[in-house]
Amino acid sequence: MMRITAEAVSVEIGGKPLLDGVDLEVRPGELTGLIGPNGAGKTTLLRVLGALRPPGSGRVLYDGKTIARRERPALARRLAYLAQGGEAHWPLRVERLVALGRLPHQGPLGRASAEDQSAVERALQRSGVEHLRARTLATLSGGERMQVLLARALAVEAEALLADEPVAALDPHHQLRVMDLLRAEARAGKAVVVVLHDLSLAARFCDQLALLHRGRLLAQGRPESVLGDRELASAYGVRVLRGMERGEPFLLPWERLEAGERP
Numbered sequence: 001m002m003r004i005t006a007e008a009v010s011v012e013i014g015g016k017p018l019l020d021g022v023d024l025e026v027r028p029g030e031l032t033g034l035i036g037p038n039g040a041g042k043t044t045l046l047r048v049l050g051a052l053r054p055p056g057s058g059r060v061l062y063d064g065k066t067i068a069r070r071e072r073p074a075l076a077r078r079l080a081y082l083a084q085g086g087e088a089h090w091p092l093r094v095e096r097l098v099a100l101g102r103l104p105h106q107g108p109l110g111r112a113s114a115e116d117q118s119a120v121e122r123a124l125q126r127s128g129v130e131h132l133r134a135r136t137l138a139t140l141s142g143g144e145r146m147q148v149l150l151a152r153a154l155a156v157e158a159e160a161l162l163a164d165e166p167v168a169a170l171d172p173h174h175q176l177r178v179m180d181l182l183r184a185e186a187r188a189g190k191a192v193v194v195v196l197h198d199l200s201l202a203a204r205f206c207d208q209l210a211l212l213h214r215g216r217l218l219a220q221g222r223p224e225s226v227l228g229d230r231e232l233a234s235a236y237g238v239r240v241l242r243g244m245e246r247g248e249p250f251l252l253p254w255e256r257l258e259a260g261e262r263p
């Protein structure tokens with residue numbers, strides 16, 4: 001079980017603030033959604049939470065403790081990071097790529113144990129990409145590639161999973177499948193953070209949302225309190241249509257607001 005706490009995290013590049021005084025608590029057993037417009041700082045915050053980038057000021061605590069440089073390898077076993085889908089033209093077979101998720105668990109000789117092998121099999125199966133195992137990454141479609149990268153992150157079998165837009169390239173069926181999977185990971189006790197642009201998926205699946213706007217947390221808490229008309233108008237400049245289906249909310253971005261109409 002791992003709790004990740006960001007305290008007054010700020011990041012600046014060339015005098016431009018990317019994150020400004022962000023406080024966030026990521027709890028085990030919960031699915032936390034990071035939302036906000038393009039360029040709001042979601043990826044930057046996710047990388048800071050994952051210790052992939054140091055904050056300029058403020059700090060990140062893992063179970064209440066900061067991580068020293070020499071403790072990084074141990075953290076790599078406890079925390080899996082799924083990067084935003086990029087190009088991947090490596091001539092690497094899918095099962096080899098997923099097996100890379102086990103590297104943090106292996107010694108200097110890098111021998112895969114039976115446990116490593118079964119973690120890879122579980123990850124391939126859970127991400128629904130067993131049938132792609134012998135293919136090379138370069139031959140996959142964008143959505144297939146994302147599911148394979150998710151399998152690599154699952155193979156780590158870490159206490160925390162940080163996923164940057166894992167459903168952006170997926171069709172509706174696979175989007176729901178991945179959100180179910182992330183929620184199940186959280187229910188199993190993991191701390192899971194997911195960056196999302198789809199407001200309905202954020203509303204339905206997440207326990208907690210953090211809405212970033214220009215590097216600041218505009219709102220944070222239960223989805224129903226974060227996804228208010230005012231918050232969405234202010235952060236995204238949109239008006240949404242809303243509804244409920246069997247007790248669960250959905251939101252449809254409907255129209256853009258002119259600059260003067262934003263709160």
Ligand SMILES: Nc1ncnc2c1ncn2[C@@H]1O[C@H](COP(=O)(O)OP(=O)(O)OP(=O)(O)O)[C@@H](O)[C@H]1O
Pocket residue numbers: 013018036037038039040041042043044045
């Ligand atoms: N190395 C850099 N130099 C200058 N600006 C940067 C650098 N890295 C990030 N930025 C800027 O910081 C801001 C936040 O970027 P970030 O990737 O965190 O946004 P995001 O919320 O994940 O956006 P998106 O939804 O488009 O993926 C953006 O305006 C980006 O252009």
